[in-house]
Amino acid sequence: FREYHTLLTEDLDMVFVCLTNDIAPEVTIAGLERGLHVFCEKPPGRNVADIVRVKACEALHPSQKLMYGFNHRYHHSVKDALGIVRSRELGEIVNLRGVYGKSKLITFNQPDWRTRRDVAGGGVLLDQGIHMVDLMRLFAGEFSEVKSFVSNGHWGYDVEDNAYAIMRTSNGIVGMLNSSATQWRHRFNLDINLQRG
Numbered sequence: 001f002r003e004y005h006t007l008l009t010e011d012l013d014m015v016f017v018c019l020t021n022d023i024a025p026e027v028t029i030a031g032l033e034r035g036l037h038v039f040c041e042k043p044p045g046r047n048v049a050d051i052v053r054v055k056a057c058e059a060l061h062p063s064q065k066l067m068y069g070f071n072h073r074y075h076h077s078v079k080d081a082l083g084i085v086r087s088r089e090l091g092e093i094v095n096l097r098g099v100y101g102k103s104k105l106i107t108f109n110q111p112d113w114r115t116r117r118d119v120a121g122g123g124v125l126l127d128q129g130i131h132m133v134d135l136m137r138l139f140a141g142e143f144s145e146v147k148s149f150v151s152n153g154h155w156g157y158d159v160e161d162n163a164y165a166i167m168r169t170s171n172g173i174v175g176m177l178n179s180s181a182t183q184w185r186h187r188f189n190l191d192i193n194l195q196r197g
């Protein structure tokens with residue numbers, strides 16, 4: 001199929017949306033309106049307005065399932081860590097430190113859409129760092145305070161190649177995050193520090 005409208009006329013139960021960030025919310029909405037279950041790759045949108053549109057549509061279709069590709073939370077190590085945290089055998093979470101990085105924004109000889117703000121919405125934070133934000137929220141809950149800065153000083157695209165954030169929940173758990181496209185070697189590391197371990 002050369003465009004999604006034709007695909008959605010087929011006899012389908014669900015649709016997987018694996019498209020660029022600029023069109024993914026539109027196709028997700030079309031799938032829900034067609035009565036389909038939808039799995040969409042992350043991110044849910046380029047900005048809050050995209051996400052608000054999808055959430056409004058989802059609310060109108062409660063019998064459909066909508067899921068996003070936050071696959072890291074299903075990794076056995078994350079599930080094991082979540083079990084330890086929820087058991088409270090090592091006490092409460094004090095803080096989290098996460099680094100998610102790669103060496104550049106364009107990988108695997110793909111087109112450069114990830115470097116274009118109008119298509120991607122953002123750079124390495126929206127592309128990779130969003131997984132770390134998802135995991136930090138999974139472990140710590142919602143963050144009520146966020147301080148951050150971003151830079152595109154190395155690659156020079158109109159999207160960030162580094163994002164730094166320090167976040168705090170209402171009950172005092174602090175999360176520190178660096179999402180980087182100047183890591184030079186792929187790195188995914190999440191430290192969860194608890195009162196006793």
